[in-house]
Amino acid sequence: MNQKKVLSGFYVLLLSVMLVAGGVSSASAAAGTINVGALNDMTGATSDVGKDYALGIAEAIHYVNDTGGINGKMIKLHQFDYGYRVPEALTKYKLFQRLGCVAVLGWGTGDTEALSPTVTKDKMPYISASYSGHLTDPKKTPYNLFFATDYSTNARASITAWFDKKWPKHKDFGKRKPRFACSYMFASPYASAPIKAIKDQATILGFDIGADQDVSLFAIDTKSQMLAMKEFKADLIWHGNTTMSVSATIRDAYSLGVGADHIVNLWGLDENLPKLAAKAAEGTMGAAVCAFFGEKVPGMDKVVEYAKKYNPGIPADKRLIRTVQAWGDVLILREAMIRADKAGKLDGESILKLGFETMNNFDIGLGAPPVTFTATDHRVAGIVPVYEVKDGKFVLVEKVDLKGRWPEKWATDWIGW
């Protein structure tokens, strides 16, 4: 009996040691993981730009994990295609909460603005590819963040750059006001987000403003809208859609001899624009929030390396600035989480207040402006580089310093819209 007891005791002890060892191992693995959600559009109305962004998000997260994660903790990315359908975005957000995600890498203006009250209530940092100006005022949308200058700031900068550089060379300069109109999908929250701001800037600069033209995000025939622009004798057209639709519109304007110059919101301005619109794209201008894919800027070597490593089946010439934009958002989230974690708390409020809002001219590289967030202003920068297509390539036209040129308006009037 005694021997049996000793043997039983020995085996029980052995089993306990093995179980405890396994348990400790599992527990430490669980403690070393940070859940992050990602909503992307790979199939919907913005998939022409959304797919590349989605690839960039996954690649950048691999890079973060390969380089030490968040103070040693690895990120588990839960990435979903929501097809640009807001109800699906709301449903997936609920899944992210159940999965214990501490932050979400979002996508479009529709889902981002629809979720904004919820993420504010939940204190969930939502780092999106929507750079809507509506999301920059922390009094209204404290948990919405992005690494880039916002659509409204970019639109103001683009029209200003054209006014500074192109209008003085026009034959009618000094004789009349320049004429300006907008082409975009009225029903798209993304495309319509900066309309009020760009018209405000057009008024400040002294433009005549014509009627807006409604162009679908998946339009391939925009002749009627461009004929209306021709009738108005527009000197400058702002395009608010994504690349495919903008290419079709610029091609139609070219073939109809509209004669206007074009400025484009950043989701319509990428490496595909000169490919799709060819000669018609020459001279097109717009703000880029970071370097184009493969440009020689700090950090780009890693972007290219990880694109090749994790998506070897996609040729480099198919990759776009969208990948670089995705890295921009991931890198600021990484920095915010590292800071919050070092301060001892990795929850949403700490990621915002001890992470993002402590960044002052934080340099992420990638040709992006240094990033500053404060508790009262989530616009990351006031200087915007504006590019122009020349011989099929993007060249810098001007860095427009909106903050320096209109300091009072920048400080008090222009935030949040």
Added chain:
Amino acid sequence: MHKRLIISVCLSLLLIMSLVACAGFGAKPDQQSFKTPVVTLNRVEVAHYWGYWFYGAKVEVTRGKAGNNGAPLDLNFVFDIENPNPYPVALENFNFTVAFEDFELNSVGSQEVMWIPAGKTNQLRVSAMFDVWQSFMSLGVASGLKLQEKKIAAHDLLEKWWTTIPDFAFPVYVKEGSAVFKADGVTGVAAFGAKYPAK
């Protein structure tokens, strides 16, 4: 009796030491000897089928909200994943693009971790949901100019695909596939692509 106890304990300790030794001397992954597992498309299945229909947002509905609604098409992609290594390998991420003929329509994948035993082949089923309106938009934004050049109406193409998919009367392509494998800190990425039916 006391002797039996000593022998039992010694044998148990010997067994534990052997197990530990086996674990130590087993094949260990390293980046140089790591062979990236091979991903092959086994088949594509129509998982569920509703035929073809579409009605626009102006049509009054019996219940619920009006909208641009079309028939869903639910496909399953079944892959064979062969691990040629003498140790288990974890599949951590798997994604690919689906094209009908030469039009890219969808990007799908799996993020669940799956272990593949040493020298064995596992199967992975990835479901991909398409619907008429979503595919119409995807065609428009990604391939609008190509459709224009080929003088094909998007809805005609969609109707052809939806009605002939039970026979796979057109090729379905898996493109730009990427599968990320890990084994004890070693990472390998397999690129893959396929056409179905293969001929």
